[in-house]
Amino acid sequence: MLEKINVQKVVDFWNESAQRNFETAEFLFKGEKYADCLFFCHLAIEKILKGLVVKETKT
Template sequence: MRCFKFKAVKKHVSNWIKSSNYDLKTAEYMFKTQRYIYVLFMCHLSVEKLLKGLYEVVLEKVAPKTHNLIYLSKAVVLKLPEKHLETLESLNDLSIVTRYPEDIDALVKAFKKERVERYLKRTKELIKWLKKDKRLKIS
């Protein structure tokens, strides 16, 4: 029974990682098509999925249905460098406003190409750092 559980966890975590990669690639495509709000949304989602993969490995249970990156990072006891913590906090703060914008025109105006490009770059750096976590490398 233990072996079956391990195989199931391994497959599930692998799926989180693949899905995170897919979402990051989608963020890149959204950037090319100037759909900047969706870039931010997909950046958040990509990080969220990696954290959920870590959650399932570390806590050995199904990740909660939450979008709170801070909660997930604390649950898996991540020791984030300051620059990655800032990225995580920023993406976390943007989650609700990009998901449910109260004023789409104001949101689009606030997130121009250069600003969103910085978020995309910082997200890629954070994801690269997260993927180095040995706990994600289950064999």
């Protein structure tokens, strides 16, 4: 049997993970590691969007 997911927990997971990735991007930017910074910015945006999808679709 499938277990019902806690939507807010999943949204929080994606948002917290995105925040950590953005903090890493800031660190890399300050170190002039721009290509790596861009990757972590992309990763953070992707995770924010995943959180929004979960929030809106409740799945």
